[in-house]
Amino acid sequence: MNKQTQPKGFVQAASNIGVTEGYMPGFGNDFETEALPGALPVGRNSPQRVEYGLYAEQLSGSPFTAPHATLERSWMYRIRPSVKHVSRFKKVDMSYWKTAPHVIDDVISLGQYRWDPVPFNDEKLTFVTGMRTMTTAGDVGTQVGMASHVYLANTDMEDDYFYSADSELLVVPQDGRLKIFTEFGIIDLEPLEICVLPRGMVFKVTLPDGQARGFVCENYGAKFTLPHRGPIGANCLANPRDFKTPVAAFEEKETPCRVTVKWCGQFHTCEIGHSPLDVVAWHGNYAPYKYDLRTYATIGSISFDHPDPSIFTVLTAPTAEEGTANIDFVIFPERWLANENTFRPPWYHKNIMSELMGNVYGVYDAKPKGFIPGGISLHNCMLPHGPDNNAFEHATKESWDPVKLTNTMSFMFETRFPQQLTRFAADEAPLQDDYVDCWDGLEKKFDGTPGLKD
Ligand SMILES: [Fe+2]
16 A cells, blocks of 8 residues: 555554455455454444444435345444535535436437547536446336446545445446545555445545546445356356455544435435544445456356357346346457367347447457447447448458457446437547448348358
8 A cells, every 4th residue: 555645634443364565355245354453343233332422323325124245334434424424405516417317308318329428628627527328228217227427537536535325336437547435444546446436435536646546436226246147167267365345444534524315316415514424334245355367267158159249247236127228337358269160259249238448458359440448339229230331341250270369358237228329438438320321232142042151
């Protein structure tokens, strides 16, 4: 941990058993961590008095009566209880951060869309005020659906703090590192890593590189979890040990601060006289985590044909309908292709799920040109898509030798709900008007005679 980049007064746990570099490994574990020795009560959650004069408080991520396997909560031991971290709210405008349902009459969401990277500008924007919604889906009021955002940030959140009561946030950096100070500890995040910030958890973000751009999937529904593995078995894909949850850290700061809350699609702010990131110790299984996409153990065909792209699922946010996700977070990492007599790129298809893709790094095999790092594409519910002409011509003539796809990392936010474009996506973001033409070169090869055609 680079002490120089931490705000004055931040105290982080120095030595927790089994902890390296400020993180605890595992997915959904029941963690415990303390930034000061003896701060964490032993053998009980809510003793009559807590060491150091701390207050005990529970943060519930699931209803009290949820089935045992889905119960999520953490106990926090903090300098002040959270009731001291809010005051009278004042509504604020956050005009680029949109929430479903958000359907605009004269915006056509039906179509194949692709955007160049949203460029940085000179406006002072934080991770929160720089959020630009591209699509929304579902309904935040009934806690189903999602939104996809691009963030453009060039300003640290020093005395500004934020939490979303609407959603958990899956953050996918593309350009520039983030330092995320949360109630549960500090997450350092860089491109090719992701993190998940739980609903209701207070945080702020600073920018070690001065500016940052990336993507956010805002999940209104059930929390992200690991996908069912079926016959794959207990190993590969995203292995649980590669998820990292931060050790406890707290900020003791008695200066004017602002807390902004996203609630039912609206934003409200309040003034307080201290930092809300004052959790000295905590235990539980409701906490933020990060994951390095380079640790994903990709599987694929070693004979012929393709498995479905669900083999690339890192995290899934389920619905009550088994196997039908509110959101699947899917990646397309570096990997070997060894399938013989097979059209190797993704096949042409239509999908009941709606697919928003982003390119983090390198070249995507189905679209060698035009889908560049920072770029975004949208293939909505039942809209046909697939490789462009360049990719088709190459893939139908290449040798069957094993080949490694390198220099590539794209991802997909895939949802069961149709995705609606925002005004920003339709009119302000750098939409590629000619994207739909990428299939123009695909020719009719059929002439009624048998045989393989060039
Ligand atoms: Fe697709």
